[in-house]
Every structure is written in structure tokens, then in C-alpha cells.
Amino acid sequence: EAQVTQNPRYLITVTGKKLTVTCSQNMNHEYMSWYRQDPGLGLRQIYYSMNVEVTDKGDVPEGYKVSRKEKRNFPLILESPSPNQTSLYFCASSLLGSPLHFGNGTRLTVT
Amino acid sequence: QKEVEQNSGPLSVPEGAIASLNCTYSDRGSQSFFWYRQYSGKSPELIMFIYSNGDKEDGRFTAQLNKASQYVSLLIRDSQPSDSATYLCAVSNTDKLIFGTGTRLQVFP
Numbered sequence: 293e294a295q296v297t298q299n300p301r302y303l304i305t306v307t308g309k310k311l312t313v314t315c316s317q318n319m320n321h322e323y324m325s326w327y328r329q330d331p332g333l334g335l336r337q338i339y340y341s342m343n344v345e346v347t348d349k350g351d352v353p354e355g356y357k358v359s360r361k362e363k364r365n366f367p368l369i370l371e372s373p374s375p376n377q378t379s380l381y382f383c384a385s386s387l388l389g390s391p392l393h394f395g396n397g398t399r400l401t402v403t
Numbered sequence: 404q405k406e407v408e409q410n411s412g413p414l415s416v417p418e419g420a421i422a423s424l425n426c427t428y429s430d431r432g433s434q435s436f437f438w439y440r441q442y443s444g445k446s447p448e449l450i451m452f453i454y455s456n457g458d459k460e461d462g463r464f465t466a467q468l469n470k471a472s473q474y475v476s477l478l479i480r481d482s483q484p485s486d487s488a489t490y491l492c493a494v495s496n497t498d499k500l501i502f503g504t505g506t507r508l509q510v511f512p
Contacts, residue, residue, distance in 0.1 A: 325500075332411075334504035335447070335491065382446055391437055392493075392500065394446035 294319045298383050298395035305373055306403055313368045313398050315383030321393075323386045324366040325350070326358065328379040335382070341366055342388070373402040406430060407494050409503035416510055422479040424506050426492030429473065435495040436468055436475045440488045441505065447491055451477060482510045 296317045305311055317324065325340035327350075337350030341360040355377055357369040366385075370377060378401050384392040408427045416422045424438075435454055439447035451466040453459045453475065459466045465478040475494070479486055489505040 327502075332504065335502040337500075380444075389435070391449045391452050392447075394448070397444075397446050399444075 294393070296383055296385050296393050296395035298381075298398050300398060301396060302399050304401045304403065307374055308372050311370050311373060311400075313370075313381060313383075313400070315366045315368065315395060316364050317366075317385040317393070318364065319385065319387075319393065320363065321385035322363070322388050324360065325384050325392070326356070326366070326368045327382045327384065328352065328377075329382065330379050338368070338381075373400075375402050378402050405503075406501045407492055407503040409490075409492050409506045411504060412507040413509045414506055416482050416508070418482060418484060418510055418512050420482050420510075422482045422486065422508055422510070424477040424479070424490050424492075424508065426475045426477075426494075426503055427473055428475070428492075428494045428501075430494070430496055430501075431470075431473065432496045433470075433473075433494045436466070437493040437495070437500075438464075438466060438475075438477045439491040439493060439502075440486075441491055442488045450490070479508075482508075484510050484512055486510050 326338040327335045336352045339358040341347045381398045383395040386392045437452045438450045441447045453466040453468045463480045467476045489507045491505045492503040
């Protein structure tokens with residue numbers, strides 16, 4: 293089944309404890325992206341990648357890192373999480389210029 | 404001015420009616436337009452996409468695009484309670500996809 297898989301679905305952590313949210317797609321998509329969604333602010337892009345080893349900042353990259361060492365994987369790294377990074381996170385992928393396919397989301401709480 | 408604007412709603416319509424959802428965008432260079440449906444706590448799912456001026460129909464859904472007015476809309480015919488969700492408009496130029504904040508639709512029996 294074609295899908296974008298994010299893990300974990302739920303994560304509660306404490307300020308400053310490094311964490312990684314994984315994202316994997318099995319559709320051979322070049323384009324991958326991370327979004328966060330907050331009430332009243334909609335989906336905001338954190339980082340995106342047009343292909344392997346190519347990553348670019350989105351609208352809200354501060355406090356996040358990504359890597360794209362393989363085509364299928366695009367992990368999101370929070371080196372030192374803070375409470376303002378509490379949010380619902382979505383990974384998405386697509387062929388270039390085509391509609392996005394979203395993962396099921398990761399609800400992150402930072403205390 | 405926001406790049407992609409939607410009325411947050413809620414838009415309430417009775418079952419069987421036509422729901423009309425609207426979206427305006429600021430970048431005249433935008434080329435691709437998408438409508439996603441998102442149930443509470445779930446991921447967005449693609450409903451429609453449109454690239455050219457005019458109407459595009461798919462089942463009960465019709466997307467309408469007017470590039471001169473920088474306006475894209477989604478019509479849902481014969482609305483059902485299961486259509487109750489937040490509808491996200493997304494607009495793309497060559498390298499950037501921007502989402503609106505969404506319109507919450509409520510279909511009551």
C-alpha cells in the first residue's frame with residue numbers, strides 16, 4: 293500500500309531532551325516536507341527536500357533540523373525541544389509538481 | 404495580507420444542500436490549486452486539484468478557478484453529515500505550496 297509513515301504518533305517529552313520523528317514513504321517521491329499545524333495558524337512548512345541530500349528551510353525552521361540521506365526517509369530532529377514546539381506535525385511527500393500525500397501525524401507535547 | 408485566505412467558519416448547511424467554500428490568494432504567479440479535507444486530529448486528504456481557469460467536477464465536488472480574480476472555490480453538492488470537516492485550500496507556484504487556515508464545514512441532518 294502506498295503510504296507515508298510517521299512515528300511516533302504521540303510523544304510527550306521534556307524541555308531540552310533531543311528527539312527525532314521519523315518519516316518514510318514507499319512511493320519513490322522526490323519531494324518531502326514537514327509541516328506543523330497549530331490552531332488558528334494552519335499548516336506551516338518547517339523544512340522541505342526536493343531530492344536526496346537537498347534540503348531547504350520553510351517558513352518556520354527555527355529549532356528544527358532535517359536530513360535526506362535516502363530518498364524514502366526524511367527525519368525531523370529537535371535538538372533541544374521547547375514548549376513552543378508543542379504541536380501537531382505532518383510529514384508529506386509527492387512527485388514534483390503533484391499533490392501531497394500526508395502521513396498520519398505526530399502529536400508532540402513538550403513540558 | 405495573507406497569501407492564501409479562507410473564512411474560518413463554521414459554515415453550517417443542512418443535509419442535501421450545496422456547500423460553497425471560498426479561497427483567495429495573493430500571488431498572481433500561482434499555477435496549481437488544491438482542496439484538502441481534514442477531519443479533526445487526522446491528516447489532510449486531497450479532494451480536488453485544478454490548474455486551469457473554469458470548473459472541474461468530480462462526483463459531488465466541483466472546483467472553480469478564476470485566475471483574474473485570484474479566487475478558487477469548492478462546491479459540495481448534496482452535502483452529507485460525513486462532509487463535516489475542515490477544508491484547506493492550498494496554492495502553489497513552481498517551488499512553494501501555501502495553505503490557507505481552513506474553513507470548518509458543519510452539515511446538520
